[in-house]
Amino acid sequence: xxxxxxxxxxxxPSRLLPELVSYLEGLPEPHILFDxxxxxxxxxxxxxxxxxxxxxxxxxxxxxxxxxxxxxCDQAGESCPLARARQSGxxxxxxxxxxxxxxxxxxxxxxxxxHDADGAQAYFIEKMEALRVAQGEPAAQGLIGRSPAFQAMLxxxxxxxxxxxxxxxxxxxxxxxxxxxxxxxxxxxxxxRPLVVVDCASLPETLFESELFGHxxxxxxxxxxxxxxxxxxxxxxxxxxxxxxxIPLPMQVKLLRLLESGTFRxxxxxxxxxxxxxxxxxxxxxxxxxxxxxxxxxxxxxxxxTFPIELPPLRERPQxxxxxxxxxLSRVAPQRRLALEPAALARLARHGFPGNVRELRNVLERAxxxxxxxxxxxxxxxxxxxxxxRPARTLAPPARAAAxxxxxxxxxxxxxxxxxxLARELGISVRTLYRRLKALGIAPGQ
Numbered sequence: 001x002x003x004x005x006x007x008x009x010x011x012x013p014s015r016l017l018p019e020l021v022s023y024l025e026g027l028p029e030p031h032i033l034f035d036x037x038x039x040x041x042x043x044x045x046x047x048x049x050x051x052x053x054x055x056x057x058x059x060x061x062x063x064x065x066x067x068x069x070x071x072x073c074d075q076a077g078e079s080c081p082l083a084r085a086r087q088s089g090x091x092x093x094x095x096x097x098x099x100x101x102x103x104x105x106x107x108x109x110x111x112x113x114x115h116d117a118d119g120a121q122a123y124f125i126e127k128m129e130a131l132r133v134a135q136g137e138p139a140a141q142g143l144i145g146r147s148p149a150f151q152a153m154l155x156x157x158x159x160x161x162x163x164x165x166x167x168x169x170x171x172x173x174x175x176x177x178x179x180x181x182x183x184x185x186x187x188x189x190x191x192x193r194p195l196v197v198v199d200c201a202s203l204p205e206t207l208f209e210s211e212l213f214g215h216x217x218x219x220x221x222x223x224x225x226x227x228x229x230x231x232x233x234x235x236x237x238x239x240x241x242x243x244x245x246x247i248p249l250p251m252q253v254k255l256l257r258l259l260e261s262g263t264f265r266x267x268x269x270x271x272x273x274x275x276x277x278x279x280x281x282x283x284x285x286x287x288x289x290x291x292x293x294x295x296x297x298x299x300x301x302x303x304x305x306t307f308p309i310e311l312p313p314l315r316e317r318p319q320x321x322x323x324x325x326x327x328x329l330s331r332v333a334p335q336r337r338l339a340l341e342p343a344a345l346a347r348l349a350r351h352g353f354p355g356n357v358r359e360l361r362n363v364l365e366r367a368x369x370x371x372x373x374x375x376x377x378x379x380x381x382x383x384x385x386x387x388x389x390r391p392a393r394t395l396a397p398p399a400r401a402a403a404x405x406x407x408x409x410x411x412x413x414x415x416x417x418x419x420x421x422l423a424r425e426l427g428i429s430v431r432t433l434y435r436r437l438k439a440l441g442i443a444p445g446q
Contacts, residue, residue, distance in 0.1 A: 030128040036121060038062050038072060066098045081111035082124055095155040097146060106131040108158050131158050143179050144327050145320040149312035160307045161187025168304045169282035171311030174358030177282035180311060184280050185238040193237030196230050201243040208251050210267045219268025231264060231275050239277040245285035252297045259303045314356045321349055324360060332365040336374060343378035351385060
């Protein structure tokens with residue numbers, strides 16, 4: 001339920017306050033009423049359940065109760081909704097990290113200014129909704145972080161989650177795109193329905209359509225009965241297409257039709273079926289470059305990227321490394337209560353982590369296996385990093401590379417059909433063909 005819209009208070013607001021306080025008391029979300037000096041004048045039952053009895057919060061400042069700050073949020077590095085409302089004169093929304101009896105938690109804040117008869121902002125109503133998909137401290141699951149880059153990303157998740165907009169998650173491998181997709185789903189009205197994950201990179205082109213849209217009995221050899229696809233499995237919920245840049249071109253057309261019309265057909269079927277799904281997709285690839293290469297449809301790109309969210313790499317979240325390390329250690333060795341020595345944490349901080357959080361987890365799991373006690377030292381981290389270090393790549397001999405280039409060039413010169421047909425002729429997949437062309441410096445159009 002949304003907070004009440006801005007109202008004008010009479011010259012003697014005290015007569016209205018009991019009615020307003022009574023109204024707030026019945027709202028299910030935590031609400032407080034406070035004045036222009038940040039003093040809490042009333043707190044409803046939901047707020048008191050989160051932060052303590054009425055007597056322990058009324059009369060104190062909102063920033064003291066929620067943040068344990070001694071100054072307003074905007075003077076302590078946070079975005080203050082009251083300061084923003086004073087400038088805009090209207091309701092404001094921000095994402096904050098609050099202290100609660102259960103620990104730190106991310107909270108969506110919506111603040112509404114109330115004006116007196118002279119138009120001055122006399123009082124403010126603040127509604128709080130916990131964003132339960134992320135924590136600002138080590139946790140057993142979910143997103144973890146408190147760095148500015150992480151909070152900016154999470155703020156976008158909180159904005160788009162309640163909508164039906166298609167979301168495109170962009171970022172390097174290992175940044176947690178599936179976790180963010182789940183956060184978008186959990187923040188939506190579809191949270192009680194399924195989140196169905198489709199790993200586009202692992203589906204063979206020949207099975208892609210059947211897996212996504214399903215098939216009818218007899219549609220192909222081995223189809224002994226009708227089978228619904230993943231789109232139908234996600235009905236009422238969210239369909240998450242991971243590594244969407246790997247979707248074959250022929251399938252991109254059918255996916256576009258699904259997005260534009262909400263309809264699809266099973267393989268071998270004629271009946272037009274309707275899909276009630278919200279689409280979230282993700283990729284580590286540069287889709288715009290793929291468009292330029294003719295490997296990704298531009299119209300599909302704009303359908304998928306209604307609301308793009310960039311996931312920051314771990315190297316841009318240095319403040320989150322201790323939180324992530326503590327949480328990951330509790331996951332990889334839950335019975336041992338392991339901790340990192342300061343020197344070990346410092347060694348991790350010097351590593352670039354090209355594999356991001358996924359690589360960090362692997363390093364910590366190795367270090368745990370290399371440690372007998374409960375304290376992981378810098379030596380164990382150094383050894384764990386060494387075990388996972390990539391070997392130097394061996395380049396193909398020049399003669400072999402030249403021969404491969406000659407074979408491909410000859411095939412391209414004589415071939416008049418599609419890239420798919422050329423890949424079949426060479427006995428490789430279309431994706432392998434494009435990779436070889438790119439590796440040998442042959443542009444797709446040549």
